[in-house]
Amino acid sequence: MASTGTAIRGQDGPASGPDTLDSQAPAGAAQGGGPGARTLPRPPVDRRRVLKKMALTASALGVVVALLSLPFVGAVGLFAKGSADHFLGLPSELVTPPLPQSSTILASDGSVIATLRGAENRIVVPGSDIPKIMREAIVSIEDARFYEHGGVDPQGVLRAALRNSEAGGVAQGGSTLTQQYVKNVLLQNARTTHEREVAAGDSLDRKIQELRYALDIEKRFSKDEILERYLNIAYFGDGAYGVGTAAEHYFGVPISQVTLEQAALLAGLVQSPSRYNPAAHPQAALVRRNTVLDKMAENNYVSPTQADAAKQMPLNVVPAPPPAADSCETSTAPFFCDYVRSQLRASPALGTTVEERNRRIYEGGLVIRTTLDPLVQQAAQDAVNSTIAPDNRVSATEVVIQPGTGNILAMAVNRVYGSNAGLNQTVVPLPTNATFQPGSTFKTFVLAAAMEQGYGTSTAFYSPACYVSPKFPLDRGEGDCAKGFSNSDPAEAGIYDIPRGTWDSVNTFYVQLAEKTGIPAVMEMAKRLGVVPPKADKIGPTDGATAIGGGQYMYVSPLQMADAYATIAGGGLRCAPRFATGAVDSSKDPIDVARPPQCEQVLAKGVADTVTSVLAGVPINGTGTNAAIGRPSAGKTGTTDEFSAAWYVGFTPQMTAAVSVGDPTGAESHPLRNVVADGRTWSRVFGGDLPAIIWGKSMRAALANQPVVALPGADPTVAHGTKGGLQNTPPPPPAPTPGQGLGDMLQNLGQQVLPGVFGQPQARSAPLGGQNGTQQAVPNGQDNGGGQPDGGAQNGGPQNGGGQNGQNRGGR
Structure with a gap:
């Protein structure tokens, strides 16, 4: 199926050579057979159409093989013409909007005042920040043939199907990292409860859709781009979305600085973030981390000696407290944070409705320098x-x-x-x-x-x-x-x-x-x-x-x-x-919420x-x-x-x-x-x-x-x-009593000798x-x-x- 991916990537490219396949037929070939039969020229063939048909056929065959991983699907359903027609009729391009990510409020010196988090606590990191050891760890445990297949891995699907057949249930998934990325995007794009349930389910329609989109993703992005996108969208448990957030959350370091054993622990989380949560289940997390290290050695990303040394390291996880319900509560200037947020909510530059503005504030990855x-x-x-x-x-x-x-x-x-x-x-x-x-x-x-x-x-x-x-x-x-x-x-x-x-x-x-x-x-x-x-x-x-x-x-x-x-x-x-x-x-596009001083x-x-x-x-x-x-x-x-x-x-x-x-x-x-x-x-x-x-x-x-x-x-x-x-x-001053002087009269009146009225300023006065x-x-x-x-x-x-x-x- 690796060639399938290649064929699909080339199906929309310009056809090379002549527009017909006549040159491939033996010279003098007869139409109808028999000596002396009249030789007729073959009708022209649209090479582009042929290649496309071949590619789609190969894709459909890939779907058939992939669907073997579904334990409840019979051979009749798998090979029904309707399923193939359904696959070919699906939209081929997956919409991949920007990932929801937290917005950041900065002070005038660039220091962080607050992080405004929505439902998903995520900071998207560029691929250049994700170290090679992190990429190798996730590939080893989730999709060892990631760099060889074209989005769907027949070997992985067959292997999973056999395991599932032996277990009498779903014991092993056959999804590639590309397919997992597609599933996460579909979940991300879901806006209603029903849409989310469909995206998360294992229905035949959902599987077919996932495979169709996986083939599209492999055409549109390089392997490194797919891996970067997957690591930023994946959930790593404990409220941490994306590998950059997870590294900060569990280890207090940027993703660029994680060690081998830390990368292995993070990679092991994505299969079941709650089961392998190192804070709640440290022993399970340790076993899972070591499994990842073994896989890395098995795939020659690290030596057995390096893997064994990393296994000896303790988890050393210090998970951060869960984000506060109100993002401004943990701010270094909470009342200013609240003021900034209120100004953003009122800004038409962020949308025409309150809902739209809130979505951009909490999920738009804004950076506001204050x-x-x-x-x-x-x-x-x-x-x-x-x-x-x-x-x-x-x-x-x-x-x-x-x-x-x-x-x-x-x-x-x-x-x-x-x-x-x-x-x-x-x-x-x-x-x-x-x-x-x-x-x-x-x-x-x-x-x-x-x-x-x-x-x-x-x-x-x-x-x-x-x-x-x-x-x-x-x-x-x-x-x-x-x-x-x-x-x-x-x-x-x-x-x-x-x-x-x-x-x-x-x-x-x-x-x-x-x-x-x-x-x-x-x-x-x-x-x-x-x-x-x-x-x-x-x-x-x-x-x-x-x-x-x-x-x-x-x-x-x-x-x-x-x-x-x-x-x-x-x-x-x-x-x-x-x-x-x-x-x-x-x-990194400017937003019109920060205007020059408005002075009058x-x-x-x-x-x-x-x-x-x-x-x-x-x-x-x-x-x-x-x-x-x-x-x-x-x-x-x-x-x-x-x-x-x-x-x-x-x-x-x-x-x-x-x-x-x-x-x-x-x-x-x-x-x-x-x-x-x-x-x-x-x-x-x-x-x-x-x-x-x-x-x-x-x-x-x-x-x-x-x-x-x-x-x-x-x-x-x-x-x-x-x-x-x-x-x-x-x-008028009161009439003087016997023995009362002018000073006493003024005191009774309450008059004060003040600057600018009756004479020199008093000692406590200052010049104007x-x-x-x-x-x-x-x-x-x-x-x-x-x-x-x-x-x-x-x-x-x-x-x-x-x-x-x-x-x-x-x-x-």
Whole structure:
């Protein structure tokens, strides 16, 4: 039958020589016989047709012989004309689509973040990676005449038929490696349960189909190509599909590095992966491996001495744990893995339906190179975990973005990614979910809107402890400030300009500033910079709580806040958050899921830089001293109503990070009170406390090898503005009592001498030109401002100055 394969391979080739076979007949041959009979010329013969008929006849005979291996088929059925006709009428070409294989998510440095596995855990390896010893092992045990037959091996079939006859059942198969490959492809192509049952069965029709396709495969591919395809499609047990995956799974080495005894064990698995599973049945696996070694020696691939030496080696199998149900659970950056996966699922480049996109994600062998920086990711993960333990009820989430590109550098949560809620695991995408209110971090959008409208840094308001707004009506029904907005402490009152009102995070200052800008302008600014609360359309022009990051519809995600502050850090250039820099499919063809940075100038550079110059004072002179990192930075703290959540969002020229802290099971019902974290108990948590500590830890580590870069200075025109100065009239000072001096009067009024309003800046002030030098870092463990366990004096501000902002209070 070897010649059969050759004949079939040649049947579609050009015929050689003349188109007739006349030259093969003896000269003068007579038609009809007898001397003197008239000699007639033979009619022309189509040589191509004759050759094809011969080849198909030989193929049909091969089928007949092969079917002898079926113990229940009688001679009548085998030689029936219908069977031969059925064989010749079958499609001759087997469709061999790309093998399902896992997709890989890479970090920016090429390291593996995650492997997205479908039903079959497979990484296809090229033939050049499969060592000769592996090829010889599989041929020896599965098909010793592989390189001699043409897809169907008559000797093997007859040998199997005799064994089966003696055993009274199927004791030995007669399938070649080519036939086994065909069967695996048919199983792979099956889409329904019925199709899979038919492909896996031993019916006569299935056998005939398998043989027909085997002959086709031998025509289309070389022996080495067939062997490569077989080794990549075969199942090696324990969830490992393909020889490359199996080598990694059982031995922890790439297939190119397997030894003789390892190759023999792998080759022995394919006949019965469960029976010879080395983890479950080590003795059976050992016997089977040694049988393969004997076969290799018998076929002269190794010497008997080499085989005997290999038999003495222990199995040394360390099977990897079975793949997790969710591929992201074992990722080095699981929440980022989940984000990448969600973006791929939404990408029309991977298909028009969710089912099609999922199939390509889990079975398409995609390679996605992402923007994630492993060093930054590790810094963020260490910071959230070391500050608030993973078993704490309180979550800490940090997202880091690169200004000017939108590249997401890190996504970290102090939670194990998983579905076991009893172990405090979660699969909730906290980095991208709008879980918490932003608190005073939203004041930055009021500030940007005001500066865009011409309000300079000298803009000031008398800001009482309780302010009843004529534009933002409020009636809480009870409390000391039932119809107004209040500061975090009753003693916090006085005249504040933009820098000091921002550094001290004064709520009544920002409510009045929002009265000037209008809430719609604030929401439009937030939207331009990248923040759109899910129910933003329900926020009306009289919802004054918006100015201080509160209100029932004001929920944002860390990714949104990092995006917005990165826009300010980038001089008003907003670059949409970007997760990938490149992606290819299993054929190495590019996929359009990784686009260049999508950037747009959404805010004038002068406005953005002047906002930066104001925020630069927060970690030096304001509520965010725990976020000081010994180099120029800017940011804003935020604490929400009744301490339901706390934030710090800040940036350097190289990185922007947003940190949120809260109880994701219900922030309002489980406030940040009596929280055990960072080595102490916090009676209540402000944005300048745990969030600022996390931000400082992560940025110090992430920027350790980065050059110190100055922040931009304020734009003089924007800082001066077209509007400024005191915008309201302070109440008259109380009448002096006997012996009371001017200083006592000012103290009773609560006025402060502030930069840009009444004279020289206080000692704690910083120039508006930005930080061109190095900040004075706050040593770890030293309470300074927001770092007080009970809220603390905020860098000289009123005691317990954190604050609430859901209805009428704002946080620092």
